[in-house]
Amino acid sequence: MERRKFVIGLGALASGAAAATGTGAFTAAQLDDRTASINVVDDTNGLVGLEAGGSEYVTNSGGSGNELMIDFSPDDNETGINPDSTYQVGGLGEFDSGNIFQVPGDPTASESVGDVAIDTDTSIETEHAFKVMNQTNSTKQIEVTYTPNEEFPSGARLYLVAYYEEGDDDGNSSQEEGLVVGDVTDGDNPKAASIIFADQRYSDPVGAGDEFYVTIIVDVDEVSSDTDLGGSLTVRAGSHDDFTNADS
Amino acid sequence: MNRRDVVVGLGALVGTGATATGTGAFGAAEVSRRADIDVVDDSDGLVGLVANEAVAGVRMDAGGELTVSIGDGDPGVNVSSVYQFGAFVSDDDVDGITGDTFSVVTDGDPADMSDDQGSLESAFAVVNQSAEDLSVAIDFELNDDIDGNTEYAFELQSSQGGDGAREGLATSPITGRLTAQLATGESIGVSFVINALDGTTADEISGNLSISATAV
Numbered sequence: 001m002e003r004r005k006f007v008i009g010l011g012a013l014a015s016g017a018a019a020a021t022g023t024g025a026f027t028a029a030q031l032d033d034r035t036a037s038i039n040v041v042d043d044t045n046g047l048v049g050l051e052a053g054g055s056e057y058v059t060n061s062g063g064s065g066n067e068l069m070i071d072f073s074p075d076d077n078e079t080g081i082n083p084d085s086t087y088q089v090g091g092l093g094e095f096d097s098g099n100i101f102q103v104p105g106d107p108t109a110s111e112s113v114g115d116v117a118i119d120t121d122t123s124i125e126t127e128h129a130f131k132v133m134n135q136t137n138s139t140k141q142i143e144v145t146y147t148p149n150e151e152f153p154s155g156a157r158l159y160l161v162a163y164y165e166e167g168d169d170d171g172n173s174s175q176e177e178g179l180v181v182g183d184v185t186d187g188d189n190p191k192a193a194s195i196i197f198a199d200q201r202y203s204d205p206v207g208a209g210d211e212f213y214v215t216i217i218v219d220v221d222e223v224s225s226d227t228d229l230g231g232s233l234t235v236r237a238g239s240h241d242d243f244t245n246a247d248s
Numbered sequence: 249m250n251r252r253d254v255v256v257g258l259g260a261l262v263g264t265g266a267t268a269t270g271t272g273a274f275g276a277a278e279v280s281r282r283a284d285i286d287v288v289d290d291s292d293g294l295v296g297l298v299a300n301e302a303v304a305g306v307r308m309d310a311g312g313e314l315t316v317s318i319g320d321g322d323p324g325v326n327v328s329s330v331y332q333f334g335a336f337v338s339d340d341d342v343d344g345i346t347g348d349t350f351s352v353v354t355d356g357d358p359a360d361m362s363d364d365q366g367s368l369e370s371a372f373a374v375v376n377q378s379a380e381d382l383s384v385a386i387d388f389e390l391n392d393d394i395d396g397n398t399e400y401a402f403e404l405q406s407s408q409g410g411d412g413a414r415e416g417l418a419t420s421p422i423t424g425r426l427t428a429q430l431a432t433g434e435s436i437g438v439s440f441v442i443n444a445l446d447g448t449t450a451d452e453i454s455g456n457l458s459i460s461a462t463a464v
Binding site: 033034042047066240 | 290297301313314315318320323325326327328329331332335350352353354396442444447448453454457459
């Protein structure tokens with residue numbers, strides 16, 4: 001076969017030259033300079049964004065000054081949670097009056113969020129500890145887990161309660177999620193150990209550009225005053241292999 | 249001689265001050281019009297570059313060129329995080345990049361383009377849309393002067409006969425090249441992992457990916 005040959009050169013982006021050449025019979029092609037730019041950013045600007053609400057106890061000043069952090073001693077003056085007390089950061093106003101008496105996610109929970117909550121009127125959209133934002137352009141499954149530094153003693157409970165406005169409100173309670181650390185649920189309940197917005201029962205994944213809000217409740221009995229309730233939050237998103245499957 | 253329509257993938261111009269270069273090239277360009285040569289988006293090129301629409305930051309820019317743009321004004325990779333863009337065939341030799349906290353998402357045949365976007369699990373794919381077998385090379389020209397300790401790994405994956413295979417793995421700092429053979433209609437994919445667990449917000453991975461193909 002006779003080869004036709006023509007070479008085409010076309011220019012270029014404003015910065016740097018991009019060129020592709022091809023021969024008619026296509027013995028070779030070169031596609032240069034497809035740009036790659038990947039930036040590490042503050043939590044608020046992440047593809048999965050984490051942004052503190054208005055409380056002084058939850059900020060975006062963790063890590064090197066750009067990570068979400070929960071700190072009940074923001075001035076390092078060793079303030080914290082009193083024994084025999086309940087602290088709540090964020091509202092629960094939008095919560096369904098029935099679902100709030102689950103963790104949510106575990107009907108056997110005792111005490112439930114509804115039992116310990118001290119403000120169920122304030123809007124969580126207005127006041128929340130932090131929010132988790134899907135800043136990608138496609139729907140994403142997102143889960144939040146909490147790994148305590150030490151096992152919680154009896155009588156100490158931490159609740160992270162989440163509200164996703166765009167979740168299914170048609171009897172599936174997909175708007176409300178929650179996790180609890182401490183002696184609250186009977187045995188291992190994956191649904192109660194994780195905030196799960198996913199393609200699972202009673203749950204919906206988070207749409208592109210959508211967000212969910214999280215309120216924190218710390219509820220302690222007469223526990224020792226040196227009790228450490230700290231830990232680390234882990235946010236998983238997408239088709240993560242370690243994603244909790246509460247349906248299994 | 250068999251006449252074929254020849255479609256050569258080229259990027260279009262964007263922005264002000266951009267200039268088309270090449271004097272001889274322009275004469276050839278006129279010839280090419282008579283020969284029915286169109287400039288098309290990357291996705292339609294003889295060497296097709298296809299962004300996975302479900303993967304953040306990998307897309308066709310306004311000029312029809314594949315770009316990877318994560319952060320840089322758009323949402324990016326959080327500090328103290330690990331992100332994976334597209335599925336890997338294997339998590340072998342990626343442990344050093346992902347740390348203990350993250351399990352690499354794997355898929356048997358991520359570069360499968362048999363159902364286009366429906367079957368593609370790679371971040372982006374290179375598809376041989378020409379009539380000839382190709383030897384394809386992807387050159388990574390990425391900066392290695394990252395201030396913090398952000399690390400990354402790119403996996404090149406082939407999809408042949410319904411099976412996926414790792415063709416190569418390149419980890420930071422990369423100034424390397426991955427190669428694969430590609431028959432007509434076959435595809436290779438690229439997926440990548442970014443570990444910013446010890447990164448800072450000054451970290452930026454930037455540079456170019458160049459794809460070259462030679463008939464074999």
